[in-house]
Amino acid sequence: MTNLIDSALRFHELTPKRSPTASDDLGMRRWPEANCSLGRRAVVVGGGIGGPSGAGVLAGHFGEVVILERDYLPPSAMSRFGTPQDQHPHGLLAGGLRALDEIFPGFERVLATLGAVPVRIARDICFERADVGPLPQRDFGFVTLCASRPLIESTLRQQVEAITNVRLRRRSRATGIEPLTLGASLNRVRFIDGSVCAETIEADLVVDASGRGAPTLALLDSIGQQRPEITEIGVDLTYSTAVVPIPDDATDDWKIVLTQPDPPNLALHAVLLPTEDRRWIIAIAEHNAAAWVDSWDAFLDASRSLITRTVYKALRHAKPSDSIRHYRFPASTWKHFERLPGLPRGVLPLGDALCRFNPINGQGMSSAAQQALLLQDVSRGASMAPDPIAALQAGFMAQVASVLETPWALSTSADLAFPATRGERPDNFAETQQFEAALFRTAMADPLVHRTILAVSQLLQHHRVLHEPEILRRIEAVAPAPVFATSPLAWASAS
Numbered sequence: 329m330t331n332l333i334d335s336a337l338r339f340h341e342l343t344p345k346r347s348p349t350a351s352d353d354l355g356m357r358r359w360p361e362a363n364c365s366l367g368r369r370a371v372v373v374g375g376g377i378g379g380p381s382g383a384g385v386l387a388g389h390f391g392e393v394v395i396l397e398r399d400y401l402p403p404s405a406m407s408r409f410g411t412p413q414d415q416h417p418h419g420l421l422a423g424g425l426r427a428l429d430e431i432f433p434g435f436e437r438v439l440a441t442l443g444a445v446p447v448r449i450a451r452d453i454c455f456e457r458a459d460v461g462p463l464p465q466r467d468f469g470f471v472t473l474c475a476s477r478p479l480i481e482s483t484l485r486q487q488v489e490a491i492t493n494v495r496l497r498r499r500s501r502a503t504g505i506e507p508l509t510l511g512a513s514l515n516r517v518r519f520i521d522g523s524v525c526a527e528t529i530e531a532d533l534v535v536d537a538s539g540r541g542a543p544t545l546a547l548l549d550s551i552g553q554q555r556p557e558i559t560e561i562g563v564d565l566t567y568s569t570a571v572v573p574i575p576d577d578a579t580d581d582w583k584i585v586l587t588q589p590d591p592p593n594l595a596l597h598a599v600l601l602p603t604e605d606r607r608w609i610i611a612i613a614e615h616n617a618a619a620w621v622d623s624w625d626a627f628l629d630a631s632r633s634l635i636t637r638t639v640y641k642a643l644r645h646a647k648p649s650d651s652i653r654h655y656r657f658p659a660s661t662w663k664h665f666e667r668l669p670g671l672p673r674g675v676l677p678l679g680d681a682l683c684r685f686n687p688i689n690g691q692g693m694s695s696a697a698q699q700a701l702l703l704q705d706v707s708r709g710a711s712m713a714p715d716p717i718a719a720l721q722a723g724f725m726a727q728v729a730s731v732l733e734t735p736w737a738l739s740t741s742a743d744l745a746f747p748a749t750r751g752e753r754p755d756n757f758a759e760t761q762q763f764e765a766a767l768f769r770t771a772m773a774d775p776l777v778h779r780t781i782l783a784v785s786q787l788l789q790h791h792r793v794l795h796e797p798e799i800l801r802r803i804e805a806v807a808p809a810p811v812f813a814t815s816p817l818a819w820a821s822a823s
């Protein structure tokens with residue numbers, strides 16, 4: 329077996345968990361080994377997931393980090409205006425949880441203490457595909473946590489606000505990044521404090537974690553620099569979400585249900601997750617939906633139309649949800665800032681500002697956290713460079729695609745299987761689909777392949793690990809039907 333596959337199987341040992349320390353406790357102030365190796369001040373626009381994650385990293389390299397967040401930000405775990413998506417299921421993948429725990433040591437323990445539900449992968453997950461049915465619920469010995477988005481976000485906020493040189497300015501809406509004047513090295517960010525007072529703040533580095541990247545795009549426009557190319561995969565997905573108390577007689581066969589669609593015929597997905605308050609949050613999402621699912625009865629009806637009745641059976645005796653919440657997600661978008669010849673000095677986009685994924689695969693928060701972790705790796709080297717800020721920007725942009733490739737490939741290849749999905753299909757798209765189907769067929773019988781698929785889909789491994797010779801040999805052994813014109817090995821080496 330190759331080293332790569334070996335490491336895929338032992339990924340949980342590759343990043344050993346730190347032993348908890350006293351300062352990991354909730355609410356305890358944390359003095360980072362702050363130094364000004366990268367600069368005096370960093371400003372982060374956005375207090376969602378990417379912003380606090382990035383600020384947690386930068387606190388070790390700047391004298392001060394200021395987060396500007398336009399929302400009021402409730403003191404506890406509550407939905408808020410600036411993140412309307414927070415009313416829908418938000419799965420945190422094992423790779424994202426690992427990244428957050430590395431940035432904020434003890435994050436995982438604190439989230440669990442606050443009621444997040446531990447989920448053993450794949451023991452507690454009912455994952456259903458149209459071609460192979462439910463995947464075996466093997467216990468691979470690693471865990472992720474399920475909680476509402478407001479709890480995940482407020483826990484992150486508590487962690488970042490406990491760092492002594494981080495200041496979170498609520499109700500502070502960034503209105504623009506001023507172009508640098510000749511010879512200046514500090515950026516100036518304009519913002520409105522509260523509802524009236526216009527201010528500016530200077531920073532060596534501005535991280536744009538505003539979700540849409542509007543401040544960075546406006547800056548590019550104002551200095552006449554080209555905007556990044558955008559790869560867009562139009563999915564037109566409509567979310568309908570219900571929240572119900574978990575019935576007392578709920579099955580303990582699973583804690584999560586993920587029901588896949590059946591392209592091109594059936595465009596309905598379902599995600600059912602437990603939250604910290606003994607409730608289920610359930611989304612039924614449809615591509616190109618003709619109408620809203622706007623009542624509990626309609627929601628139950630929709631759950632009956634999925635590829636299986638698992639979600640319907642779980643919900644039919646549940647207390648009806650008070651309301652059905654909606655969200656329309658038009659397209660996954662990757663703004664290729666990394667392809668620009670350069671970024672304006674001292675400006676870095678991060679999180680959704682760079683890349684927004686179809687949310688049904690639960691990748692956005694985890695990817696934002698992993699991008700922040702990349703910032704951590706790059707910061708260490710950049711601080712030794714003659715121009716640390718330029719080195720940080722260049723280092724991050726040179727490597728960020730490697731963080732985005734796996735979630736992007738997984739989500740877009742699933743979406744492109746629907747003929748109505750807008751976007752360019754790769755030349756070998758049909759073979760890629762066949763390869764994926766063969767992988768899952770093999771995973772039914774082969775725990776090693778199953779576990780490797782999970783390592784990739786939980787963003788713990790790059791997706792290239794699925795093309796390792798050992799995996800291809802196993803596909804050939806278990807799925808002898810000729811799925812490729814040539815053998816899987818020959819196909820993979822040619823692709």
Ligand SMILES: Cc1cc2nc3c(=O)[nH]c(=O)nc-3n(C[C@H](O)[C@H](O)[C@H](O)COP(=O)(O)OP(=O)(O)OC[C@H]3O[C@@H](n4cnc5c(N)ncnc54)[C@H](O)[C@@H]3O)c2cc1C
Binds near residue numbers: 687692
């Ligand atoms: C329906 C739906 C379901 C989803 N489900 C999942 C899931 O299951 N798992 C998952 O990992 N991801 C999921 N996502 C994606 C996830 O929400 C995002 O990927 C993630 O929040 C990205 O973090 P971010 O920090 O980049 O952006 P956000 O979390 O959106 O934060 C941006 C912040 O910037 C603030 N802001 C914006 N403009 C300004 C300004 N000018 N000045 C100051 N502040 C500003 C906003 O108020 C907000 O707080 C889902 C998304 C949707 C739409």
